[in-house]
Amino acid sequence: MERKQEVSKAVIQRLPRYYRNICELKAEGVQRISSRSLAERMGLTASQIRQDFNCFGGFGQQGYGYNIDKLQEELGAILGLRAGRTAILLGAGNLGRALLNNFDFAASGFRLLCAFDADPALTGKTFGGYEVRDSSTLDAFLEAHHPDAAVLTIPRGNAPAIARSLVDRGVRGLWNFTGEDLHLEGLGVPVENVHLSDSLMTLCHLIGTDTAEE
Amino acid sequence: MERKQEVSKAVIQRLPRYYRNICELKAEGVQRISSRSLAERMGLTASQIRQDFNCFGGFGQQGYGYNIDKLQEELGAILGLRAGRTAILLGAGNLGRALLNNFDFAASGFRLLCAFDADPALTGKTFGGYEVRDSSTLDAFLEAHHPDAAVLTIPRGNAPAIARSLVDRGVRGLWNFTGEDLHLEGLGVPVENVHLSDSLMTLCHLIGTDTAEE
Numbered sequence: 351m352e353r354k355q356e357v358s359k360a361v362i363q364r365l366p367r368y369y370r371n372i373c374e375l376k377a378e379g380v381q382r383i384s385s386r387s388l389a390e391r392m393g394l395t396a397s398q399i400r401q402d403f404n405c406f407g408g409f410g411q412q413g414y415g416y417n418i419d420k421l422q423e424e425l426g427a428i429l430g431l432r433a434g435r436t437a438i439l440l441g442a443g444n445l446g447r448a449l450l451n452n453f454d455f456a457a458s459g460f461r462l463l464c465a466f467d468a469d470p471a472l473t474g475k476t477f478g479g480y481e482v483r484d485s486s487t488l489d490a491f492l493e494a495h496h497p498d499a500a501v502l503t504i505p506r507g508n509a510p511a512i513a514r515s516l517v518d519r520g521v522r523g524l525w526n527f528t529g530e531d532l533h534l535e536g537l538g539v540p541v542e543n544v545h546l547s548d549s550l551m552t553l554c555h556l557i558g559t560d561t562a563e564e
Numbered sequence: 565m566e567r568k569q570e571v572s573k574a575v576i577q578r579l580p581r582y583y584r585n586i587c588e589l590k591a592e593g594v595q596r597i598s599s600r601s602l603a604e605r606m607g608l609t610a611s612q613i614r615q616d617f618n619c620f621g622g623f624g625q626q627g628y629g630y631n632i633d634k635l636q637e638e639l640g641a642i643l644g645l646r647a648g649r650t651a652i653l654l655g656a657g658n659l660g661r662a663l664l665n666n667f668d669f670a671a672s673g674f675r676l677l678c679a680f681d682a683d684p685a686l687t688g689k690t691f692g693g694y695e696v697r698d699s700s701t702l703d704a705f706l707e708a709h710h711p712d713a714a715v716l717t718i719p720r721g722n723a724p725a726i727a728r729s730l731v732d733r734g735v736r737g738l739w740n741f742t743g744e745d746l747h748l749e750g751l752g753v754p755v756e757n758v759h760l761s762d763s764l765m766t767l768c769h770l771i772g773t774d775t776a777e778e
Contacts, residue, residue, distance in 0.1 A: 359607075366765035374745070393573075393747075429765050430772035444662035449760075451658050458761045459768035498771055523771040525764055531588070533607075540770035542763045547672045548580035549756045550739055551643050554673035555576060556754035557712055557737040558644035 357405045364402055367392065369425045376418050384415040431459035436497045437525075440512065441504035442467040442475075442482045445527060449503065450477035463497055492519040499523040506530045513537055571619045578616060581606065583639045590632050598629040645673035650711045651739075654726065655718035656681040656689075656696045659741060663717065664691035677711055706733040713737040720744045727751055 371392055375383060385396040392399075403409050409424050410416040426432060437460040439446055446465060455462040467473060468485040475482050483491065500521050502509060509528040516524070517537045524541045526532050532541045585606055589597060599610040606613075617623050623638050624630040640646060651674040653660055660679060669676040681687060682699040689696050697705065714735050716723060723742040730738070731751045738755045740746050746755045 362769060363762075363766055365769060366759070366762035369765065370759065370762065429769045431765070431768060433768075433772060435768060435771060444658065444665050448658035448662045453760065455764070458764035460764065499767060523767045525767055540767055542767040542770075544760065544763055545580070545584065546667065546758065548577075548584065549758055550669070550672035550674065551580035551583065551645070552577055553713060553737045553739055553754055553756040554645060554647075554649060555579060555643045556756075557649060558647060 361402050361405055364394075365425060365429055368399075368402070369422070369429060369431075372418055372422045372425060376422060381418055382415045383418060385410070388416070429459060431457075433459065434461065435459055435499065436461050436463050436495070437499040437501060438463050438491070438497045439465040439480070439501040439503060440467075440485075440488075441465075441502065442469075442472050442477065443503060446501075446503035447477045449501065450480045452478070460499060462501075463495060464491075466491075489519065492516070492521070496520055499525060501525045501527070502532075503527050513541075575616050575619055578608075579639060579643055582613075582616070583636070583643060583645075586632060586636045586639060590636060595632050596629045597632060599624070602630070643673060647673065648675070649673055649713065650675050650677055650709070651713040651715060652677050652705070652711045653679040653694070653715040653717060654681075654699075654702075655679075655716065656683075656686050656691065657717060660715075660717035661691045663715065664694045666692070674713060676715075677709060678705075680705075703733065706730070706735070710734055713739060715739045715741070716746075717741045727755075 371388065375391075385399045388394075389396040389399050400408070406424070406428055409421050437455065439450065439462060442450065442465045446467070450462075450465060462480055465477070465480050465482045466485050466488050467482050470484070472482045473484040498521070500516050500523075502513065502524055504512060506528045507530075509526065509530040509532060513524055513526070513532050514537065517539050522539050524532060524537070524539065526541055526543045529545070531543055533543060585602065589605075599613045602608075603610040603613050614622070620638070620642055623635050651669065653664065653676060656664065656679045660681070664676075664679060676694055679691070679694050679696045680699050680702050681696050684698070686696045687698040712735070714730050714737075716727065716738055718726060720742045721744075723740065723744040723746060727738055727740070727746050728751065731753050736753050738746060738751070738753065740755055740757045743759070745757055747757060
Protein backbone atom coordinates (compact mmCIF):
# COMPACT_ATOMS: atom_id res chain seq x y z
CA MET A 351 0.00 0.00 0.00
CA GLU A 352 1.02 3.57 -0.52
CA ARG A 353 1.60 5.73 2.53
CA LYS A 354 1.14 9.33 1.51
CA GLN A 355 2.48 11.12 4.55
CA GLU A 356 3.68 10.76 8.11
CA VAL A 357 0.63 9.34 9.88
CA SER A 358 -0.32 10.85 13.23
CA LYS A 359 -0.66 8.78 16.39
CA ALA A 360 -4.35 9.72 16.56
CA VAL A 361 -5.00 8.18 13.14
CA ILE A 362 -2.99 5.07 14.04
CA GLN A 363 -5.01 4.62 17.21
CA ARG A 364 -8.23 4.73 15.18
CA LEU A 365 -7.05 1.96 12.82
CA PRO A 366 -7.93 -0.92 15.20
CA ARG A 367 -11.39 0.60 15.75
CA TYR A 368 -11.91 0.75 11.99
CA TYR A 369 -10.70 -2.83 11.66
CA ARG A 370 -12.94 -4.05 14.48
CA ASN A 371 -16.02 -2.35 13.03
CA ILE A 372 -15.29 -3.69 9.56
CA CYS A 373 -14.97 -7.23 10.97
CA GLU A 374 -18.30 -6.80 12.75
CA LEU A 375 -19.95 -5.49 9.56
CA LYS A 376 -18.61 -8.48 7.65
CA ALA A 377 -20.01 -10.83 10.31
CA GLU A 378 -23.37 -9.04 9.88
CA GLY A 379 -23.23 -9.86 6.16
CA VAL A 380 -22.57 -6.32 4.93
CA GLN A 381 -20.55 -6.18 1.68
CA ARG A 382 -20.23 -2.44 1.04
CA ILE A 383 -20.55 0.67 3.20
CA SER A 384 -20.46 4.41 2.60
CA SER A 385 -18.17 6.65 4.63
CA ARG A 386 -21.33 8.29 5.98
CA SER A 387 -22.80 5.02 7.31
CA LEU A 388 -19.48 3.93 8.76
CA ALA A 389 -19.14 7.35 10.39
CA GLU A 390 -22.58 7.08 11.99
CA ARG A 391 -21.81 3.63 13.33
CA MET A 392 -18.50 4.77 14.83
CA GLY A 393 -19.50 8.22 16.07
CA LEU A 394 -17.10 9.98 13.66
CA THR A 395 -17.69 12.25 10.68
CA ALA A 396 -17.56 11.01 7.10
CA SER A 397 -14.90 13.55 6.24
CA GLN A 398 -12.69 12.37 9.12
CA ILE A 399 -12.94 8.79 7.84
CA ARG A 400 -12.04 9.82 4.29
CA GLN A 401 -9.15 11.90 5.62
CA ASP A 402 -7.88 9.00 7.77
CA PHE A 403 -8.08 6.53 4.90
CA ASN A 404 -6.36 8.99 2.57
CA CYS A 405 -3.29 8.77 4.82
CA PHE A 406 -2.89 5.27 3.37
CA GLY A 407 -3.86 6.11 -0.20
CA GLY A 408 -7.64 5.80 0.29
CA PHE A 409 -9.56 2.57 -0.10
CA GLY A 410 -12.66 3.55 -2.02
CA GLN A 411 -14.00 4.92 -5.21
CA GLN A 412 -15.84 8.24 -4.94
CA GLY A 413 -19.58 7.56 -4.69
CA TYR A 414 -19.32 3.78 -4.44
CA GLY A 415 -18.51 3.36 -0.78
CA TYR A 416 -16.02 0.88 0.60
CA ASN A 417 -15.91 -2.81 -0.20
CA ILE A 418 -15.87 -4.55 3.20
CA ASP A 419 -13.64 -7.46 2.15
CA LYS A 420 -11.09 -5.18 0.54
CA LEU A 421 -11.12 -2.77 3.47
CA GLN A 422 -10.63 -5.59 5.94
CA GLU A 423 -7.68 -6.89 3.94
CA GLU A 424 -6.05 -3.48 3.52
CA LEU A 425 -6.50 -2.43 7.15
CA GLY A 426 -5.22 -5.83 8.28
CA ALA A 427 -2.11 -5.38 6.13
CA ILE A 428 -1.51 -1.86 7.47
CA LEU A 429 -1.88 -3.12 11.03
CA GLY A 430 0.57 -5.93 10.26
CA LEU A 431 -1.85 -8.60 11.46
CA ARG A 432 -0.53 -11.22 9.02
CA ALA A 433 3.15 -10.42 9.47
CA GLY A 434 3.67 -13.41 11.76
CA ARG A 435 4.78 -11.47 14.81
CA THR A 436 5.48 -13.39 18.01
CA ALA A 437 5.13 -12.51 21.68
CA ILE A 438 5.80 -13.81 25.17
CA LEU A 439 3.96 -12.98 28.38
CA LEU A 440 5.78 -12.15 31.60
CA GLY A 441 3.90 -12.64 34.86
CA ALA A 442 1.29 -15.40 35.18
CA GLY A 443 -0.68 -13.91 38.06
CA ASN A 444 -4.44 -13.34 37.85
CA LEU A 445 -4.25 -10.79 35.06
CA GLY A 446 -1.64 -12.79 33.12
CA ARG A 447 -3.73 -15.95 33.44
CA ALA A 448 -6.87 -14.06 32.42
CA LEU A 449 -5.11 -13.04 29.20
CA LEU A 450 -3.64 -16.52 28.61
CA ASN A 451 -7.01 -18.19 29.12
CA ASN A 452 -9.25 -15.75 27.31
CA PHE A 453 -7.50 -13.28 25.07
CA ASP A 454 -7.26 -13.96 21.35
CA PHE A 455 -3.68 -12.88 20.63
CA ALA A 456 -3.80 -14.19 17.06
CA ALA A 457 -6.71 -11.89 16.21
CA SER A 458 -4.49 -8.94 17.15
CA GLY A 459 -1.58 -10.16 15.03
CA PHE A 460 0.57 -12.05 17.54
CA ARG A 461 1.43 -15.70 18.00
CA LEU A 462 1.98 -16.08 21.73
CA LEU A 463 4.86 -18.48 22.32
CA CYS A 464 4.69 -19.06 26.09
CA ALA A 465 4.61 -17.30 29.47
CA PHE A 466 7.24 -16.80 32.17
CA ASP A 467 6.89 -16.49 35.93
CA ALA A 468 9.27 -16.51 38.88
CA ASP A 469 6.92 -18.59 41.05
CA PRO A 470 7.99 -22.28 41.04
CA ALA A 471 4.37 -23.25 41.84
CA LEU A 472 3.33 -21.95 38.40
CA THR A 473 6.15 -23.14 36.17
CA GLY A 474 5.30 -26.17 34.09
CA LYS A 475 1.56 -25.43 34.24
CA THR A 476 -0.38 -24.41 31.16
CA PHE A 477 -3.15 -21.80 30.88
CA GLY A 478 -5.19 -21.50 27.72
CA GLY A 479 -2.74 -23.93 26.13
CA TYR A 480 0.31 -21.75 26.93
CA GLU A 481 3.12 -23.14 29.06
CA VAL A 482 4.47 -21.12 31.98
CA ARG A 483 8.27 -21.36 32.10
CA ASP A 484 10.68 -20.42 34.83
CA SER A 485 11.91 -16.80 34.62
CA SER A 486 15.49 -18.02 34.95
CA THR A 487 15.20 -19.50 31.44
CA LEU A 488 13.99 -16.23 29.89
CA ASP A 489 17.33 -14.95 28.57
CA ALA A 490 18.12 -18.23 26.82
CA PHE A 491 14.62 -18.24 25.31
CA LEU A 492 15.02 -14.69 24.00
CA GLU A 493 18.32 -15.61 22.37
CA ALA A 494 16.86 -18.72 20.74
CA HIS A 495 13.44 -17.43 19.63
CA HIS A 496 13.64 -13.63 19.28
CA PRO A 497 10.00 -12.82 20.13
CA ASP A 498 8.89 -9.49 18.65
CA ALA A 499 6.91 -8.31 21.67
CA ALA A 500 6.44 -8.92 25.38
CA VAL A 501 3.24 -8.63 27.40
CA LEU A 502 4.05 -7.25 30.85
CA THR A 503 1.69 -8.46 33.58
CA ILE A 504 4.39 -8.31 36.26
CA PRO A 505 4.33 -6.14 39.42
CA ARG A 506 4.74 -2.45 38.74
CA GLY A 507 8.01 -1.93 40.58
CA ASN A 508 9.87 -4.46 38.43
CA ALA A 509 8.63 -3.00 35.17
CA PRO A 510 11.32 -0.45 34.20
CA ALA A 511 14.29 -2.78 34.80
CA ILE A 512 12.66 -5.76 33.07
CA ALA A 513 11.50 -3.61 30.15
CA ARG A 514 15.04 -2.30 29.67
CA SER A 515 16.50 -5.80 29.80
CA LEU A 516 13.97 -7.11 27.25
CA VAL A 517 14.69 -4.28 24.82
CA ASP A 518 18.45 -4.80 25.25
CA ARG A 519 17.88 -8.45 24.26
CA GLY A 520 16.00 -7.57 21.08
CA VAL A 521 12.33 -7.28 22.04
CA ARG A 522 10.80 -4.68 19.72
CA GLY A 523 7.56 -3.73 21.45
CA LEU A 524 5.87 -3.89 24.86
CA TRP A 525 2.22 -4.31 25.83
CA ASN A 526 2.33 -2.92 29.30
CA PHE A 527 -0.28 -3.65 31.99
CA THR A 528 1.91 -2.73 34.96
CA GLY A 529 0.55 0.79 35.49
CA GLU A 530 4.12 2.11 35.19
CA ASP A 531 4.26 4.63 32.35
CA LEU A 532 7.04 3.00 30.34
CA HIS A 533 6.94 5.61 27.60
CA LEU A 534 8.73 7.84 30.08
CA GLU A 535 11.68 5.46 30.17
CA GLY A 536 13.05 6.28 26.71
CA LEU A 537 13.26 2.65 25.68
CA GLY A 538 13.30 3.41 21.96
CA VAL A 539 10.65 0.81 21.06
CA PRO A 540 6.87 1.19 20.84
CA VAL A 541 5.08 0.72 24.15
CA GLU A 542 1.32 0.42 24.53
CA ASN A 543 0.50 1.28 28.12
CA VAL A 544 -2.88 -0.11 29.20
CA HIS A 545 -4.43 2.17 31.81
CA LEU A 546 -7.72 0.58 32.73
CA SER A 547 -8.31 3.31 35.30
CA ASP A 548 -8.59 5.94 32.54
CA SER A 549 -11.65 4.22 31.19
CA LEU A 550 -13.28 3.79 34.61
CA MET A 551 -12.63 7.45 35.50
CA THR A 552 -14.26 8.46 32.21
CA LEU A 553 -17.29 6.41 33.23
CA CYS A 554 -17.27 8.06 36.65
CA HIS A 555 -17.42 11.47 34.97
CA LEU A 556 -20.10 10.47 32.47
CA ILE A 557 -22.38 8.99 35.13
CA GLY A 558 -22.26 12.35 36.88
CA THR A 559 -23.07 14.41 33.84
CA ASP A 560 -25.69 11.97 32.55
CA THR A 561 -24.51 12.46 28.98
CA ALA A 562 -25.16 9.89 26.31
CA GLU A 563 -23.10 6.76 25.87
CA GLU A 564 -19.98 6.32 23.72
CA MET B 565 -16.53 24.90 38.77
CA GLU B 566 -17.82 26.67 35.74
CA ARG B 567 -18.44 24.65 32.61
CA LYS B 568 -18.25 27.03 29.70
CA GLN B 569 -19.59 24.87 26.89
CA GLU B 570 -20.64 21.40 25.85
CA VAL B 571 -17.47 19.37 26.29
CA SER B 572 -16.49 16.95 23.54
CA LYS B 573 -15.91 13.25 24.14
CA ALA B 574 -12.27 13.69 23.09
CA VAL B 575 -11.67 16.23 25.84
CA ILE B 576 -13.45 14.05 28.39
CA GLN B 577 -11.31 11.08 27.46
CA ARG B 578 -8.17 13.15 28.04
CA LEU B 579 -9.28 14.14 31.58
CA PRO B 580 -8.15 10.86 33.23
CA ARG B 581 -4.77 11.17 31.49
CA TYR B 582 -4.39 14.70 32.85
CA TYR B 583 -5.40 13.51 36.29
CA ARG B 584 -3.00 10.55 36.19
CA ASN B 585 -0.09 12.73 35.09
CA ILE B 586 -0.86 15.34 37.75
CA CYS B 587 -0.92 12.61 40.42
CA GLU B 588 2.45 11.34 39.19
CA LEU B 589 3.90 14.87 39.21
CA LYS B 590 2.67 15.33 42.77
CA ALA B 591 4.30 12.04 43.78
CA GLU B 592 7.50 13.34 42.21
CA GLY B 593 7.30 16.41 44.44
CA VAL B 594 6.40 18.91 41.72
CA GLN B 595 4.26 21.84 42.97
CA ARG B 596 3.71 23.90 39.84
CA ILE B 597 3.92 23.17 36.11
CA SER B 598 3.60 25.21 32.93
CA SER B 599 1.26 24.12 30.16
CA ARG B 600 4.37 23.71 27.99
CA SER B 601 6.08 21.27 30.40
CA LEU B 602 2.87 19.34 30.94
CA ALA B 603 2.39 19.18 27.17
CA GLU B 604 5.91 17.81 26.65
CA ARG B 605 5.36 15.16 29.29
CA MET B 606 2.05 14.06 27.77
CA GLY B 607 2.90 14.35 24.08
CA LEU B 608 0.33 17.11 23.52
CA THR B 609 0.68 20.79 22.61
CA ALA B 610 0.50 23.57 25.20
CA SER B 611 -2.34 25.24 23.31
CA GLN B 612 -4.36 22.01 23.33
CA ILE B 613 -3.96 21.75 27.09
CA ARG B 614 -5.04 25.38 27.61
CA GLN B 615 -7.99 24.83 25.28
CA ASP B 616 -9.02 21.63 27.12
CA PHE B 617 -8.80 23.28 30.54
CA ASN B 618 -10.73 26.29 29.27
CA CYS B 619 -13.71 23.98 28.70
CA PHE B 620 -13.96 23.90 32.49
CA GLY B 621 -13.15 27.53 33.13
CA GLY B 622 -9.34 27.16 33.05
CA PHE B 623 -7.25 26.34 36.10
CA GLY B 624 -4.27 28.65 35.87
CA GLN B 625 -3.14 32.21 35.84
CA GLN B 626 -1.47 33.38 32.62
CA GLY B 627 2.31 33.08 32.99
CA TYR B 628 2.27 31.34 36.37
CA GLY B 629 1.59 27.76 35.31
CA TYR B 630 -0.71 25.39 37.14
CA ASN B 631 -0.64 24.66 40.85
CA ILE B 632 -0.44 20.85 41.08
CA ASP B 633 -2.54 20.51 44.25
CA LYS B 634 -5.28 22.75 42.91
CA LEU B 635 -5.27 21.05 39.52
CA GLN B 636 -5.53 17.62 41.12
CA GLU B 637 -8.45 18.77 43.23
CA GLU B 638 -10.29 20.44 40.34
CA LEU B 639 -9.77 17.56 37.90
CA GLY B 640 -10.81 15.09 40.61
CA ALA B 641 -14.01 17.07 41.17
CA ILE B 642 -14.78 17.22 37.44
CA LEU B 643 -14.20 13.48 37.14
CA GLY B 644 -16.52 12.93 40.10
CA LEU B 645 -13.91 10.90 41.99
CA ARG B 646 -15.16 12.00 45.39
CA ALA B 647 -18.86 11.71 44.63
CA GLY B 648 -19.12 8.39 46.46
CA ARG B 649 -20.24 6.30 43.51
CA THR B 650 -20.72 2.57 44.00
CA ALA B 651 -20.30 -0.41 41.70
CA ILE B 652 -20.77 -4.16 41.51
CA LEU B 653 -18.87 -6.67 39.39
CA LEU B 654 -20.61 -9.39 37.40
CA GLY B 655 -18.60 -12.47 36.47
CA ALA B 656 -15.84 -13.70 38.78
CA GLY B 657 -13.85 -15.65 36.17
CA ASN B 658 -10.15 -15.03 35.60
CA LEU B 659 -10.57 -11.46 34.41
CA GLY B 660 -13.13 -10.62 37.10
CA ARG B 661 -10.86 -12.06 39.79
CA ALA B 662 -7.86 -10.20 38.37
CA LEU B 663 -9.79 -6.96 38.79
CA LEU B 664 -11.09 -7.88 42.26
CA ASN B 665 -7.61 -8.83 43.46
CA ASN B 666 -5.56 -6.07 41.87
CA PHE B 667 -7.55 -3.14 40.58
CA ASP B 668 -7.87 -0.02 42.70
CA PHE B 669 -11.52 0.89 42.13
CA ALA B 670 -11.46 3.63 44.77
CA ALA B 671 -8.71 5.49 42.89
CA SER B 672 -11.07 5.69 39.90
CA GLY B 673 -13.96 6.98 41.97
CA PHE B 674 -15.92 3.82 42.78
CA ARG B 675 -16.54 1.88 45.96
CA LEU B 676 -16.94 -1.72 44.83
CA LEU B 677 -19.66 -3.37 46.88
CA CYS B 678 -19.33 -7.04 45.90
CA ALA B 679 -19.23 -9.43 42.94
CA PHE B 680 -21.79 -11.84 41.49
CA ASP B 681 -21.33 -15.14 39.67
CA ALA B 682 -23.60 -17.98 38.60
CA ASP B 683 -21.04 -20.67 39.54
CA PRO B 684 -21.92 -22.17 42.96
CA ALA B 685 -18.22 -23.10 43.39
CA LEU B 686 -17.38 -19.37 43.55
CA THR B 687 -20.21 -17.96 45.64
CA GLY B 688 -19.26 -17.21 49.22
CA LYS B 689 -15.56 -16.88 48.34
CA THR B 690 -13.80 -13.54 48.57
CA PHE B 691 -11.19 -12.09 46.21
CA GLY B 692 -9.28 -8.97 47.12
CA GLY B 693 -11.65 -8.62 50.07
CA TYR B 694 -14.78 -8.64 47.88
CA GLU B 695 -17.43 -11.31 48.38
CA VAL B 696 -18.80 -13.25 45.41
CA ARG B 697 -22.57 -13.66 45.73
CA ASP B 698 -24.93 -15.91 43.84
CA SER B 699 -26.36 -14.35 40.68
CA SER B 700 -29.86 -15.33 41.77
CA THR B 701 -29.60 -12.70 44.52
CA LEU B 702 -28.64 -9.89 42.13
CA ASP B 703 -32.08 -8.37 41.62
CA ALA B 704 -32.75 -8.12 45.34
CA PHE B 705 -29.32 -6.55 45.82
CA LEU B 706 -29.96 -3.94 43.12
CA GLU B 707 -33.24 -3.01 44.73
CA ALA B 708 -31.69 -2.68 48.19
CA HIS B 709 -28.39 -0.96 47.33
CA HIS B 710 -28.81 0.88 43.99
CA PRO B 711 -25.19 0.62 42.79
CA ASP B 712 -24.32 3.36 40.30
CA ALA B 713 -22.31 1.18 37.93
CA ALA B 714 -21.67 -2.43 36.97
CA VAL B 715 -18.43 -3.99 35.78
CA LEU B 716 -19.18 -6.64 33.15
CA THR B 717 -16.68 -9.49 33.08
CA ILE B 718 -19.28 -12.03 31.97
CA PRO B 719 -19.22 -14.05 28.71
CA ARG B 720 -19.85 -11.99 25.62
CA GLY B 721 -23.10 -13.63 24.52
CA ASN B 722 -24.87 -12.78 27.77
CA ALA B 723 -23.84 -9.14 27.71
CA PRO B 724 -26.70 -7.38 25.85
CA ALA B 725 -29.51 -9.02 27.85
CA ILE B 726 -27.79 -8.55 31.20
CA ALA B 727 -26.86 -4.95 30.38
CA ARG B 728 -30.48 -4.18 29.50
CA SER B 729 -31.72 -5.78 32.70
CA LEU B 730 -29.22 -3.83 34.82
CA VAL B 731 -30.20 -0.52 33.25
CA ASP B 732 -33.89 -1.33 33.70
CA ARG B 733 -33.14 -1.85 37.41
CA GLY B 734 -31.44 1.52 37.82
CA VAL B 735 -27.74 0.95 37.04
CA ARG B 736 -26.44 4.22 35.53
CA GLY B 737 -23.21 3.17 33.84
CA LEU B 738 -21.40 0.08 32.55
CA TRP B 739 -17.70 -0.78 32.43
CA ASN B 740 -17.77 -3.41 29.76
CA PHE B 741 -15.03 -6.00 29.26
CA THR B 742 -17.15 -8.48 27.30
CA GLY B 743 -15.98 -7.49 23.82
CA GLU B 744 -19.61 -6.87 22.86
CA ASP B 745 -19.98 -3.27 21.71
CA LEU B 746 -22.73 -2.23 24.11
CA HIS B 747 -22.84 1.34 22.83
CA LEU B 748 -24.68 -0.11 19.85
CA GLU B 749 -27.50 -1.33 22.07
CA GLY B 750 -29.04 2.09 22.78
CA LEU B 751 -29.10 1.54 26.52
CA GLY B 752 -29.32 5.25 27.31
CA VAL B 753 -26.57 5.16 29.96
CA PRO B 754 -22.82 5.73 29.56
CA VAL B 755 -20.89 2.61 28.60
CA GLU B 756 -17.11 2.36 28.59
CA ASN B 757 -16.21 -0.54 26.33
CA VAL B 758 -12.73 -1.89 27.04
CA HIS B 759 -11.21 -3.28 23.85
CA LEU B 760 -7.79 -4.60 24.81
CA SER B 761 -7.28 -5.84 21.28
CA ASP B 762 -7.24 -2.24 19.97
CA SER B 763 -4.13 -1.52 21.97
CA LEU B 764 -2.37 -4.75 20.93
CA MET B 765 -3.19 -4.12 17.26
CA THR B 766 -1.73 -0.63 17.59
CA LEU B 767 1.44 -2.20 18.95
CA CYS B 768 1.47 -4.68 16.06
CA HIS B 769 1.35 -1.76 13.61
CA LEU B 770 3.99 0.29 15.45
CA ILE B 771 6.44 -2.63 15.64
CA GLY B 772 6.21 -2.89 11.88
CA THR B 773 6.80 0.77 11.17
CA ASP B 774 9.53 1.11 13.81
CA THR B 775 8.18 4.50 14.86
CA ALA B 776 8.93 5.95 18.27
CA GLU B 777 7.05 5.02 21.40
CA GLU B 778 3.86 6.63 22.71
